[in-house]
Amino acid sequence: xxxxxxxxxxxxxxxxxxxxxxxxxxxxxxxxxxxxxxxxxxxxxxxxxxxxxxxxxxxxxxxxxxxxxxxxxxxxxxxxxxxxxxxxxxxxxxxxxxxxxxxxxxxxxxxxxxxxxxxxxxxxxxxxxxxxxxxxxxxxxxxxxxxxxxxxxxxxxxxxxxxxxxxxxxxxxxxxxxxxxxxxxxxxxxxxxxxxxxxxxxxxxxxxxxxxxxxxxxxxxxxxxxxxxxxxxxxxxxxxxxxxxxxxxxxxxxxxxxxxxxxxxxxxxxxxxxxxxxxxxxxxxxxxxxxxxxxxxxxxxxxxxxxxxxxxxxxxxxxxxxxxxxxxxxxxxxxxxxxxxxxxxxxxxxxxxxxxxxxxxxx
Amino acid sequence: xxxxxxxxxxxxxxxxxxxxxxxxxxxxxxxxxxxxxxxxxxxxxxxxxxxxxxxxxxxxxxxxxxxxxxxxxxxxxxxxxxxxxxxxxxxxxxxxxxxxxxxxxxxxxxxxxxxxxxxxxxxxxxxxxxxxxxxxxxxxxxxxxxxxxxxxxxxxxxxxxxxxxxxxxxxxxxxxxxxxxxxxxxxxxxxxxxxxxxxxxxxxxxxxxxxxxxxxxxxxxxxxxxxxxxxxxxxxxxxxxxxxxxxxxxxxxxxxxxxxxxxxxxxxxxxxxxxxxxxxxxxxxxxxxxxxxxxxxxxxxxxxxxxxxxxxxxxxxxxxxxxxxxxxxxxxxxxxxxxxxxxxxxxxxxxxxxxxxxxxxxxxxxxxxxxxxxxxxxxxxxxxxxxxxxxxxxxxxxxxxxxxxxxx
Numbered sequence: 001x002x003x004x005x006x007x008x009x010x011x012x013x014x015x016x017x018x019x020x021x022x023x024x025x026x027x028x029x030x031x032x033x034x035x036x037x038x039x040x041x042x043x044x045x046x047x048x049x050x051x052x053x054x055x056x057x058x059x060x061x062x063x064x065x066x067x068x069x070x071x072x073x074x075x076x077x078x079x080x081x082x083x084x085x086x087x088x089x090x091x092x093x094x095x096x097x098x099x100x101x102x103x104x105x106x107x108x109x110x111x112x113x114x115x116x117x118x119x120x121x122x123x124x125x126x127x128x129x130x131x132x133x134x135x136x137x138x139x140x141x142x143x144x145x146x147x148x149x150x151x152x153x154x155x156x157x158x159x160x161x162x163x164x165x166x167x168x169x170x171x172x173x174x175x176x177x178x179x180x181x182x183x184x185x186x187x188x189x190x191x192x193x194x195x196x197x198x199x200x201x202x203x204x205x206x207x208x209x210x211x212x213x214x215x216x217x218x219x220x221x222x223x224x225x226x227x228x229x230x231x232x233x234x235x236x237x238x239x240x241x242x243x244x245x246x247x248x249x250x251x252x253x254x255x256x257x258x259x260x261x262x263x264x265x266x267x268x269x270x271x272x273x274x275x276x277x278x279x280x281x282x283x284x285x286x287x288x289x290x291x292x293x294x295x296x297x298x299x300x301x302x303x304x305x306x307x308x309x310x311x312x313x314x315x316x317x318x319x320x321x322x323x324x325x326x327x328x329x330x331x332x333x334x335x336x337x338x339x340x341x342x343x344x345x346x347x348x349x350x351x352x353x354x355x356x357x358x359x360x361x362x363x
Numbered sequence: 364x365x366x367x368x369x370x371x372x373x374x375x376x377x378x379x380x381x382x383x384x385x386x387x388x389x390x391x392x393x394x395x396x397x398x399x400x401x402x403x404x405x406x407x408x409x410x411x412x413x414x415x416x417x418x419x420x421x422x423x424x425x426x427x428x429x430x431x432x433x434x435x436x437x438x439x440x441x442x443x444x445x446x447x448x449x450x451x452x453x454x455x456x457x458x459x460x461x462x463x464x465x466x467x468x469x470x471x472x473x474x475x476x477x478x479x480x481x482x483x484x485x486x487x488x489x490x491x492x493x494x495x496x497x498x499x500x501x502x503x504x505x506x507x508x509x510x511x512x513x514x515x516x517x518x519x520x521x522x523x524x525x526x527x528x529x530x531x532x533x534x535x536x537x538x539x540x541x542x543x544x545x546x547x548x549x550x551x552x553x554x555x556x557x558x559x560x561x562x563x564x565x566x567x568x569x570x571x572x573x574x575x576x577x578x579x580x581x582x583x584x585x586x587x588x589x590x591x592x593x594x595x596x597x598x599x600x601x602x603x604x605x606x607x608x609x610x611x612x613x614x615x616x617x618x619x620x621x622x623x624x625x626x627x628x629x630x631x632x633x634x635x636x637x638x639x640x641x642x643x644x645x646x647x648x649x650x651x652x653x654x655x656x657x658x659x660x661x662x663x664x665x666x667x668x669x670x671x672x673x674x675x676x677x678x679x680x681x682x683x684x685x686x687x688x689x690x691x692x693x694x695x696x697x698x699x700x701x702x703x704x705x706x707x708x709x710x711x712x713x714x715x716x717x718x719x720x721x722x723x724x725x726x727x728x729x730x731x732x733x734x735x736x737x738x739x740x741x742x743x744x745x746x747x748x749x750x751x752x753x754x755x756x757x758x759x760x761x762x763x764x765x766x767x768x769x770x771x
Contacts, residue, residue, distance in 0.1 A: 106667070109643070110615070111609055112608050112634065113637055114645060178612060179614070190613050191539075193631070194613070195616040197483070205620070205621065208617065209614075217528050220530050243528075249524060253685060256684050256685025256686065257678035257682045259716060259717070260682075260714065261674070261677060
């Protein structure tokens with residue numbers, strides 16, 4: 001944990017996975033003003049990306065355990081513990097699936113018997129906090145804003161979202177994050193009949209789960225030990241040729257699908273793990289979208305972890321940003337007003353503005 | 364040179380059975396002299412099943428129970444017999460030939476055994492085609508029969524599009540990859556559409572939507588060759604279909620099996636026979652019923668079913684436009700594609716970003732299966748509604764067998 005930065009930001013970001021063991025080691029002088037806990041799947045109950053942790057929200061969180069039992073159970077324990085040991089802080093819950101909780105029904109539902117849809121079998125998406133942040137970010141890059149946005153996250157678990165007027169129209173990840181683009185060990189979109197066939201051939205469900213979630217994707221194509229930046233960059237040009245082709249093709253298809261749903265796009269924003277290494281790939285990808293109004297530039301201004309790939313006159317503008325997960329979470333954590341019950345000033349500015357509020361500066 | 368021969372072709376759709384008799388003296392010129400189409404075969408719907416016959420310029424309609432394709436085939440063969448029409452050979456569409464068949468094949472005992480083994484690869488189609496082959500053997504013992512496979516046309520799909528990134532050992536053992544389907548239909552439109560438009564097929568970027576009453580798919584076609592198809596290893600994936608789910612999260616299958624304590628066969632049946640439009644709307648598996656709003660009290664769900672159908676279709680069209688680096692021709696074919704103006708209209712809505720613009724008046728008037736240009740004169744992309752003729756492709760294969768002396 002980068003405690004210095006977190007203190008400077010005036011917010012502590014707690015993920016269920018690692019929090020519980022940390023209690024005994026916490027510096028007693030560490031008095032964060034705001035503590036945010038991340039929930040990865042809030043099912044159909046948690047619909048705000050950031051919300052003050054209240055009794056009602058805890059009830060909803062408990063109702064969501066079934067959607068992601070191991071993670072969500074830890075999230076509850078972490079949030080409860082933080083509230084107990086730092087009662088003076090304002091506590092918020094950041095929910096990764098909330099941005100997609102309002103997906104339109106044609107994108108949200110699977111074409112399966114409706115009784116299963118009623119039971120909560122639907123698409124929940126992934127990287128919702130990243131996409132929600134990215135679509136706001138691109139508004140600051142394009143004069144007059146961008147109504148139709150394709151947001152792409154490229155990293156350990158990549159995903160794409162089609163967003164119109166700030167609201168998601170569709171996304172690649174589904175009921176689980178396995179659906180959509182392939183990742184390190186997960187297969188992405190494949191014919192689900194394969195599951196039946198494997199089962200009929202004598203494989204156990206545990207084996208099938210392991211094969212499709214851990215031994216597929218880049219692992220199956222021989223690139224499991226490398227980051228996406230290595231695979232798509234130039235360092236593994238020879239070894240990763242198949243993986244790069246398959247992934248690029250999957251991504252291109254998803255971009256085309258997003259364009260069709262949006263009726264074209266005003267902007268594409270990519271949050272990228274390893275931007276410098278992936279830059280040539282991003283230019284090549286953008287060049288292949290010339291037919292849709294993307295005109296790449298030759299000399300891209302690169303600085304402060306961000307890059308414009310297109311020329312200013314391009315009909316569709318493309319921007320790429322180095323992925324800063326903690327920064328994005330902090331921005332979300334500060335995006336809501338502090339509960340007035342704490343009796344403090346509640347300005348709730350974006351972290352990037354460096355002017356949160358008086359209480360923050362005290363941290 | 365052949366003497367004139369009559370080739371009877373059976374083409375099983377998931378909820379229909381097409382039959383045509385072609386008369387020809389050589390492979391270039393098969394002429395249809397009889398056609399029959401059984402509608403709503405095995406369909407849970409609100410309207411009766413029936414067979415349309417066309418022979419010697421006249422039409423007949425037989426309203427009758429059609430619980431399965433075997434029954435429909437027997438009724439068609441007996442109707443032909445009652446009209447005194449003889450045939451020399453019977454050809455069948457067979458959706459999935461697996462690894463056994465890369466080309467068309469005459470039917471013999473060994474081939475029958477392999478076709479039977481292919482059943483689970485396309486659980487809706489292969490068993491019904493097999494049942495029609497067996498019914499034909501019983502009705503016309505000794506008649507030469509052959510099979511033509513849908514999967515063959517898609518053999519040009521490049522590896523980056525057909526690879527499933529799953530462990531090597533299961534790919535090698537079970538041959539997991541995208542095969543693609545409706546190949547006979549795409550093979551036909553890939554040749555017929557450039558002819559209709561008077562353009563060269565070379566370098567033509569075409570997205571073709573085969574929208575049937577049962578199964579549907581989309582293909583990306585470049586220069587007449589398949590680059591991708593929305594179906595996969597099996598015909599379950601891709602678009603929302605009449606009773607098939609199309610694309611779903613692969614892990615959902617595991618979740619549903621465990622959460623609902625289902626056997627794999629039950630879940631396969633759920634996703635292939637009880638999902639799709641039927642699963643969403645519950646009143647019918649037929650898109651025409653859903654559009655016709657046959658059950659107004661269920662309007663919310665029928666609207667949802669239609670919207671989901673169009674949403675998925677639009678996504679695939681967009682995907683393939685991107686794959687092709689732009690598009691020259693968009694084709695709508697088969698029963699729904701060639702005749703349903705609303706599906707075409709909604710699919711092409713807001714698609715000017717890639718140059719697609721419909722002439723809404725012409726499109727609305729195009730409700731009969733006839734090749735029609737439905738794009739506006741200013742549209743950069745030609746949009747064509749065209750009936751498919753899978754049967755002609757099958758007949759041509761049969762004539763080739765006869766020319767090569769393959770009739771056993």
